[in-house]
Amino acid sequence: MLLLPKFDYYEPKELTEACRLLSETGSKAKIIAGGTDILVNMKKGLISPKVLVSLGRISRLSEVERMNKSITIGSHLIIAKLAEFDLIRKRFSILASAAKVLGSPLVRNRATIGGNIVTARPAADLPPVLMALGAKVKLKSRRSEREVALDDFFIGPGATVIKPDEILTRVIIPETPSYTGGHYIKLGHRKALEIAIVAVASKITLNKPDGVIKDAKIVLSAVAPKAVHAKSAEEVLIGEKPSAKLFEEAASLAMNDCKPITDIRGGVDYRQAMVEILTRRTLSFAWKEAKKGKKQ
């Protein structure tokens, strides 16, 4: 039997209380959100925090709010709900599609958006789409509050810039301009309960339906210590008129924008080759959507 080590458990109702608990217990405390990562790691004996602070009863952290130029998502929103919100489905469909392929219904009913970000797995499903959408996170501690672009948040597998006494409270996603489209493809061995072998999230914005590419984001997942932008691929797209040929060029550049490794899920060659294919496919799909003109 795998046992959990002993720990104290708190369920504060107020964010300030949660911040106080964290700052007072120092590095011995950890936040628990859905627990789908942290409890597994505790059972495996990889970590043994003395105190767990749950965010489950702080209701504001499960809310989605619309601001003037962005939406903000409470860090404790469960993945299953992400895909349900009309606002997210219509405006940020790639986030909804990533949420739908994360784990299984059981996992999606517990796991949270904040947990998926802070846990910082190189193959996690939400970071690549959130990075493609230009998301920021709000980090709050007892004494301070700051915003960090997700692009600057991850350091490596399991490592981020969050401090031990900080809580990720909200994910802020800027409104997307018109003529924007996006797509997320996760390649796995089976059709559910799968960690990506390779995943790619792309988003492009055109200046007009049959115009040139104004903005492009391509984020590659599971092919580096953290999700990474395919920078040279993004650059080659900007200012160009979309075409199958252009996307092929970008896709082949993307292959060199990552540094995959061979592990039990897949080999280097295969991963690299799949980056090309998935980049091309996500871009083609994004283009189709962008042309429709609707706001994503």
Place this chain on the structure above:
Amino acid sequence: MKQFSVINTRLPRIDAHAKVTGDAQYAADLSMPNMLYGALLQSPFAHAKILNIDISKTKRLVGVKDIITAKEAGLIKYGVSPARYDETLFCDKKVRYIGDEIAAVAAVDIETALEAVSLIKVDYEPLPVILNVFDAIKEGAPAIHDDFPNNICAEVHQEFGNVEEGFKQSDYIRTDKFVNKKQDGAFLEPQACIAVYDLNENLTLYTSTQSPHYVQRTVAMVLNIPIGKIRVVQPYVGGGFGPKAAANSIELSACLLSKRTGRPVKMGFTREQVFLHSRGRHQFYHELTTGVKKDGTIVALKNTCYLDGGAYASFGIATVYYAGSLLGGPYKLANMKYDGYRVYTNKPACGAQRGHGGVVARAAWEQQLDIIAEELGMDPIEFRLKNIMQRGDVTCNDLNMSSLGMRESLEAVRDGSGWVRKKGKLPKGKGIGVACGFFVSGAGYPIYRSETFHSTAMIKLSEDGGTVDLFTAAAEIGQGSDTILSMIAAEALGVRFEDVKIHSGNTDFGVDLGAYSSRQTLMSGHAVKQAAENVKQQVLEVLSKKLNTPLEDMDIKDGLIIFKKGPVDCSSLKASYIKEHRGWAKFPTESQLTFQEAARIAYLEKGVIVGSGAYKPGELGGKYKGAAVGTSPAYGCSAQIVEVTVDMETGEVTVDNMTDAHDCGLAINRMNVEGQMQGSLSMGLGEALFEEVKFDKKGKIENPTLGEYRIPTALDMPNVNTIIIESNEPNGPFGAKEVGEGAIMPTIPAILNAIYDATGVRIKELPVTAERIYHALKEKEKGKE
């Protein structure tokens, strides 16, 4: 067509409510007053000498009640086949795989038990680790077992007919190699048990097993306790697929710890320990050479196979025989030669898994036959039909197909899948493939040499006559035997299904070899049928006397007494039942004499009515060495057609459709037969596309979780068109035979053949991952340039 009242219908399973509501208790759910918890110490090295074991720190830990090592447990060898007893409960001088057992501890709670084992200090001297069959048999390789200096655990050399002659007569001969990977049973319920040794020196072991009988024998032998003092009881079991068909280290440890401490001891495997204990499917390296005539007649087959067996024999001797014998059919084949070698390596032991020994051989051959059909320009189904065996045929290795709906199955899937419309006409990336297979309906012999009955059964009627208690030691492991055996009892006795109360999975209830080799419907079914007929006879005998009516003129059906020659006046019997029945619930209101009334009358006349039945197979074919593995009273068979879509860029495979026809002789419960077909196909799909236990260079399993060892999810399974074929097996109860394992035989090769049809590449290594297809497609492109 016979008319049945209970069997050959669709009835919900007896255990459905308990399982769906969560009421069902599995071994891990049980607990006893005053219970201790056990934990195992297992080797961190794949191959090492044990220099010293120091338990002094463990002894001092508060809450530890007992510590056992080889010193306390002794060195009695056990295993599965008596010819290869090569395990001791704990390692003495050396360890042979990562996970080999060194000690066990019993403590007041699980936390203490786990801490206690971590305090045992073992000094090891690492030895060279052998992880590959071909390294193991190299000249000068270190011996994993001293008695087997070349690491060959078992070898088989058989020839039927004359293969060289056969090749001379052939117009076309080809050789192919094929390999799979070590697999895990991946059943949902990890093994768990509780042992209770009481003050009268009786031992009861509650355990998650497929064979209470084999566990009882092994515990008796290893712990030196008389058989009659040991009762093995099976709670609800969450699947087995083979690995639970023999005694394991926690069962033996818990029994010994309970005997020594006088307290109940509970033990259980983690998922990782399930992978370490393993006993799942071997890795097989097959080389097959097949010779055919121009007209498509199969003439000869030469099969060489090396099996990576892991550190111990387990069921491996049977496995190495099955990897040859199960290619004897279902095609007419006059000449067959087989050389098999089962080899020890420093990995967890392999054993029996669904389709024992035959699944990979079948995958290899059915793919090769597909290649040959293409070379000959024949449709794969036409080619198979040309060579197909039928009822009454005997294979060159003496397997008697006393019933065989193979042709019917193949034609049924051809027609049911739209094969003619689709084959050769699908766009690139879409493919369709076919394969056939057959399997034993119960091993013809027990795993130990003996004249024992394979199954016994006992039926007792309740004093009010209203309930039929059926006692059997047969093992319900999720496959549905409780339901099937109750249906057989009800049918044979002439009562309603709901009148039967089954008590199973307990060695006190008789002898039954258990749930493996797809044997219980046929074998336990025979014993149950006999017991029911015996009880029926006893009731009718009393009636015959009371009513002065010849016994042959009466029968029992649907809970009522039938008088074949017209009505008989039963009013006095009915009146006496009502008198007896005063104040009881539920007395019969029918105007006819019911079984319930008749059974009460019989009880008043004779005391408790008890009947028994016992089954062992009659004379089976084969006088050659090894004939005991493969011969069976009957053989089930099936044909499958699979349709796939392959992403030509990524290599991803989606199985779109599966059509399966299986000949189970007679379907006792049609829903259950379909369930077994679906389950087999899903398991075969997983083995074809995902499953592989991976090892690092030191022999450590890299993926001992169901996250990284993948079995199919509901989303990976397409809808299955299941077609039941009934051939009325003369050696089966009511004509029934197996469906549990035969149905997995064609799945892998049908998928492989469909993938070829879609892509033009032949994959000869399992699992067929997207990555493997991708590389094969690249190779093919290169070849073209």
